[in-house]
Amino acid sequence: VDPKVLFPEGSVEGRALPAIWENFDDFNAKHEALVAAATTMTEEAGKGLDQLKAAIGPIGAACGACHELYRKPE
Amino acid sequence: MRMRRAVAVLVALGLAGLGAFWVLTRPTMLSADDIAGIGPDPVRGEYVFRAAGCSSCHAADGARDADLLRLGGGKAFASPFGTFYAPNISPDPVNGIGTWTPVDVVNALTNGVGPGGRHLFPALPYGSYGKMTLEDAVSLAAYLPTLPAVDTPSRPHDVPFPFNIRRSLGGWKLLFLSRDWVVPAVPPEAETGRYIAEALAHCGECHTPRNALGGLKTGQWLAGAPNPSGEGNIPDIRPGKLTWSEADLVTFFQSGFTPEFDTAGGNMAEVVRSLGTLPEDDLLSLARYLKAVPAAP
Numbered sequence: 028v029d030p031k032v033l034f035p036e037g038s039v040e041g042r043a044l045p046a047i048w049e050n051f052d053d054f055n056a057k058h059e060a061l062v063a064a065a066t067t068m069t070e071e072a073g074k075g076l077d078q079l080k081a082a083i084g085p086i087g088a089a090c091g092a093c094h095e096l097y098r099k100p101e
Numbered sequence: 102m103r104m105r106r107a108v109a110v111l112v113a114l115g116l117a118g119l120g121a122f123w124v125l126t127r128p129t130m131l132s133a134d135d136i137a138g139i140g141p142d143p144v145r146g147e148y149v150f151r152a153a154g155c156s157s158c159h160a161a162d163g164a165r166d167a168d169l170l171r172l173g174g175g176k177a178f179a180s181p182f183g184t185f186y187a188p189n190i191s192p193d194p195v196n197g198i199g200t201w202t203p204v205d206v207v208n209a210l211t212n213g214v215g216p217g218g219r220h221l222f223p224a225l226p227y228g229s230y231g232k233m234t235l236e237d238a239v240s241l242a243a244y245l246p247t248l249p250a251v252d253t254p255s256r257p258h259d260v261p262f263p264f265n266i267r268r269s270l271g272g273w274k275l276l277f278l279s280r281d282w283v284v285p286a287v288p289p290e291a292e293t294g295r296y297i298a299e300a301l302a303h304c305g306e307c308h309t310p311r312n313a314l315g316g317l318k319t320g321q322w323l324a325g326a327p328n329p330s331g332e333g334n335i336p337d338i339r340p341g342k343l344t345w346s347e348a349d350l351v352t353f354f355q356s357g358f359t360p361e362f363d364t365a366g367g368n369m370a371e372v373v374r375s376l377g378t379l380p381e382d383d384l385l386s387l388a389r390y391l392k393a394v395p396a397a398p
Contacts, residue, residue, distance in 0.1 A: 042333065044332065084356070087356055087357060087358050087364055090363075090364040091357050091364040091365060091366070091370055094363075094364050094366030094367070094370065095365075095366055095367060095370035095371075098366040098367065099328075099332040099333035099367070100328050100332065100333035100335055100336070100367050100368075100369075101333055101334055101336050
């Protein structure tokens, strides 16, 4: 999914910060890191519960990377 | 004649008022003798450093891993009273606090007073840190000099008149500072958590609303507040609003994961980065404290 579609420039509703469009390359890179972490998890999930558990941490880190910089508090 | 007397009385009252202001707003300070008998515990010093989240404000914006120990300052903190810039508190002797004695550090942390007796702005959360034990303050003062020196000069705060009158902070302290626990009665298993929340991690500084003078409304402890930097709100985390289990809370402190499959954002992500490194038992006690604070109506 193209993050430009999910986060159209100038969105004012929701919790997206304008920094998203000021640093769109970084935002996009973080999005790709999330896709990579999720892809890895789908591979690890078939190997067993412990492997799945280990693969969830990087997903959280990838989620948090954007939420820390690009999302308003509630 | 009557007029002159009235003027004289007014002048006398004015002088008395100034005198009272001068006395009442004097900085409270400890001397080196007051901490002479306290031996610093370096392990504890690192614990206090992490629990108090020093890096969250004093490391550079976006710092990670080893850079979290480089406390060159520079982060900006907007407020209704002006913009504060985190100072360099690395051991650099010129631009940091390398020349400060241990009691200087203890006074800054627990009394909000810098070397020479100047009131510090409460952007440094000494309202909370004032509740830490002297042993912890001394241990932290001994830990800070072990960190790398950074030579970035501190940026002066951008705080306009009248808030830049340091002496008036003495009055602010009289009005708003207390060493008493906000939540006086908690179960024994929440006492460590109370110490972490109210003294070290200074949760209330963001999660509790403030009055017009910037004092915490302790009657609405942890009830949430507007984000001082202007975007959105810091959430209400009282029982009734925060419905996560104790285990959910511990997981959140450690990983930033919420039970709703969300993650901590903004400044809370910084908090998790340091708070989450504390022993699990202490984080569990912190969770229990959050269950013990007065609930949302």
